[in-house]
Amino acid sequence: MPETLLEIRDLAKSFPARGKGNAAVQAVADVRLTLKRGETLGLVGESGCGKSSLSRLILSLMEPDSGTVVIDGEDFLGASVQRKRLMRRRIQIVFQDALSSLNPRMTVGMNIAEPMRLQGLGSARERDGEARRLLDLVGLRASDAERYPHEFSGGQCQRIAIARALVLKPDIIVFDEAVSALDVSIRAQILRLILDLQTEFGLSYIFISHDLGVVRRICDRIAVMYLGRIVEIGPAQPVCEAPRHPYTEALLRAIPIADPRRMRVEELGLIQGDGFGSPKPEACAFEPRCPHRFAPCSVKRPTLIPVGDHHEAACFLNDRSQRKGDS
Amino acid sequence: MTPDAEIALAVSDLRTRFGGDRSGATVVDGVSFSLKRGRTTALVGESGSGKSATALSLLRLIDAPGRIIGGEIRLGGENLLSLDETEMEAVRGAKIGMIFQDPLTSLNPALTIGKQIAEVLLAHKDVSRAEAEARAVELLTHVGVANAALRVNDYPHHFSGGMRQRVLIAMAISCSPQIIIADEPTTALDVTIQAKILRLLHDLQQEMRASLLLITHDLGVVAAMADEVLVMYAGRIVERADVDTLFHAPQHPYTKALLACVTDIGGDRSVPLEPILGTAPDLKQQQVGCRFAPRCPAVQDFCRREDPCLMALSDRQEVACLVVQRERNLMAPADA
Numbered sequence: 001m002p003e004t005l006l007e008i009r010d011l012a013k014s015f016p017a018r019g020k021g022n023a024a025v026q027a028v029a030d031v032r033l034t035l036k037r038g039e040t041l042g043l044v045g046e047s048g049c050g051k052s053s054l055s056r057l058i059l060s061l062m063e064p065d066s067g068t069v070v071i072d073g074e075d076f077l078g079a080s081v082q083r084k085r086l087m088r089r090r091i092q093i094v095f096q097d098a099l100s101s102l103n104p105r106m107t108v109g110m111n112i113a114e115p116m117r118l119q120g121l122g123s124a125r126e127r128d129g130e131a132r133r134l135l136d137l138v139g140l141r142a143s144d145a146e147r148y149p150h151e152f153s154g155g156q157c158q159r160i161a162i163a164r165a166l167v168l169k170p171d172i173i174v175f176d177e178a179v180s181a182l183d184v185s186i187r188a189q190i191l192r193l194i195l196d197l198q199t200e201f202g203l204s205y206i207f208i209s210h211d212l213g214v215v216r217r218i219c220d221r222i223a224v225m226y227l228g229r230i231v232e233i234g235p236a237q238p239v240c241e242a243p244r245h246p247y248t249e250a251l252l253r254a255i256p257i258a259d260p261r262r263m264r265v266e267e268l269g270l271i272q273g274d275g276f277g278s279p280k281p282e283a284c285a286f287e288p289r290c291p292h293r294f295a296p297c298s299v300k301r302p303t304l305i306p307v308g309d310h311h312e313a314a315c316f317l318n319d320r321s322q323r324k325g326d327s
Numbered sequence: 328m329t330p331d332a333e334i335a336l337a338v339s340d341l342r343t344r345f346g347g348d349r350s351g352a353t354v355v356d357g358v359s360f361s362l363k364r365g366r367t368t369a370l371v372g373e374s375g376s377g378k379s380a381t382a383l384s385l386l387r388l389i390d391a392p393g394r395i396i397g398g399e400i401r402l403g404g405e406n407l408l409s410l411d412e413t414e415m416e417a418v419r420g421a422k423i424g425m426i427f428q429d430p431l432t433s434l435n436p437a438l439t440i441g442k443q444i445a446e447v448l449l450a451h452k453d454v455s456r457a458e459a460e461a462r463a464v465e466l467l468t469h470v471g472v473a474n475a476a477l478r479v480n481d482y483p484h485h486f487s488g489g490m491r492q493r494v495l496i497a498m499a500i501s502c503s504p505q506i507i508i509a510d511e512p513t514t515a516l517d518v519t520i521q522a523k524i525l526r527l528l529h530d531l532q533q534e535m536r537a538s539l540l541l542i543t544h545d546l547g548v549v550a551a552m553a554d555e556v557l558v559m560y561a562g563r564i565v566e567r568a569d570v571d572t573l574f575h576a577p578q579h580p581y582t583k584a585l586l587a588c589v590t591d592i593g594g595d596r597s598v599p600l601e602p603i604l605g606t607a608p609d610l611k612q613q614q615v616g617c618r619f620a621p622r623c624p625a626v627q628d629f630c631r632r633e634d635p636c637l638m639a640l641s642d643r644q645e646v647a648c649l650v651v652q653r654e655r656n657l658m659a660p661a662d663a
């Protein structure tokens with residue numbers, strides 16, 4: 001079996017801007033990523049950086065302007081309707097707001113089994129049995145299948161949503177801010193469950209979050225997005241401990257550490273401006289906010305270049321040829 | 328840190344109930360603490376622990392059929408719970424400033440920002456509208472809103488989340504209150520914006536020598552901001568300590584468990600995540616024994632029968648855990 005399970009090739013998507021004269025918003029621009037079998041890839045960035053748009057493109061819930069997604073060597077986005085339907089079984093998603101992602105008028109068991117029904121799999125009895133088995137697997141009771149989503153807490157609803165994501169026996173699950181709304185102790189329970197399921201079934205995950213702490217904790221590799229582009233990607237440890245893009249660095253320094261001996265409010269990193277708006281087409285998108293900007297940053301767009309073992313960053317600071325003559 | 332800073336606000340045995348007599352729940356159940364002048368106190372706990380209900384109780388903003396059923400809130404010689412509604416209105420916004428989590432719903436969408444800030448000043452201070460509106464510009468500038476003279480004419484939806492939070496902060500400090508209550512002020516914000524808002528709150532609190540009560544579920548925010556920490560669980564304060572003691576020598580099993588499931592950027596990846604099993608108790612039910620007992624890894628038989636109260640282990644730390652108290656030979660009050 002080839003090591004690469006999912007390949008994202010130059011995905012791009014822009015949305016028309018509101019108001020006259022405004023340029024279209026480039027939500028996702030030339031994103032290239034791979035996901036290996038059994039791997040967890042973290043996708044981090046602030047609101048509006050395009051991470052959720054990217055997840056919807058990957059799942060073919062939205063049409064890209066260009067680019068495609070390849071699952072196990074087979075073109076997913078370009079597949080025929082029938083073929084795509086079959087391929088959808090392999091990639092599932094869990095959203096942030098679990099309660100609103102469940103159908104309130106269906107029992108929990110029917111919710112979990114719904115993807116099977118839509119795919120025409122199993123008899124009603126078999127589907128119900130499967131829902132009950134999965135409820136047990138995600139730490140709820142099989143008898144909960146007869147209850148309705150509103151009877152469950154946020155953490156429990158997330159378990160139900162995870163059970164539903166598992167029902168088609170996928171290879172890949174995308175978690176889009178799946179633990180962001182949960183309390184610390186519940187978040188830890190759900191993360192534990194997610195990790196245990198991965199070990200048990202050899203699943204591959206794309207874990208989207210604005211919380212770099214959570215991502216660092218559970219991901220093998222991390223991709224950092226800024227205004228639609230990946231600005232840094234690499235193994236979790238070097239990205240978090242020796243970041244090579246000023247944006248990653250700024251993001252890391254803005255996160256309070258739960259230890260008053262290591263960080264007090266005076267040491268929180270402040271970064272000027274905000275990550276909204278349309279960047280100049282021929283410049284680094286982070287340039288207006290970057291504390292290290294220099295000559296080339298405002299006239300050229302940096303591309304991802306290798307900066308370490310499987311570690312890439314899109315910043316001229318890492319590019320010797322650009323730094324020449326600049327001191 | 329001086330041990331006996333001046334007490335700005337003292338809460339004792341506060342009890343707040345939501346819902347009816349039979350079907351309701353006492354969500355704040357005998358909470359006592361004090362806020363010291365010029366200090367930041369963090370009130371930390373999970374959803375439903377009663378931390379927001381505590382904040383709302385301090386301002387007497389509990390909607391019927393919810394009500395405060397007991398206790399005392401002393402602010403400058405007065406018990407806020409014995410004031411009438413008109414007297415209480417003179418406290419809200421003037422003596423106690425408040426900042427809530429969701430700035431969009433805390434602002435009136437149909438009024439300009441300048442008018443909303445001026446409104447607070449007009450309600451509490453003897454100023455003309457023109458003076459109040461001029462002051463609004465100064466306040467906005469002070470909280471870091473650029474071009475404040477123009478932006479006072481904008482409406483809330485013209486502002487980003489972080490900027491709206493700055494507007495709320497400007498309103499909260501407009502009458503120079505001694506107490507500022509901030510309920511999850513940065514929860515909905517991105518980390519880079521959060522860092523700026525936290526720094527702003529800290530700088531203002533220092534400058535005004537105000538007491539800041541910061542309500543949050545984020546232990547990173549607590550570590551960065553707090554001088555003192557109150558940990559709440561199921562309507563009770565289970566531990567109180569200065570920030571260093573709380574993070575480095577926590578005593579209550581709940582505090583320890585909470586710290587063990589932190590997934591922050593400073594954490595050690597090799598330490599396995601240790602979730603707290605189970606869920607918080609349903610406060611609609613009669614509580615017997617320690618409320619954390621069903622989830623507690625250190626539980627003993629007596630924990631299921633006796634109700635612990637907060638007892639001092641030192642002048643830096645109080646804990647409501649029978650196991651810890653027995654180990655240290657602390658005796659429960661005779662009438663308990």
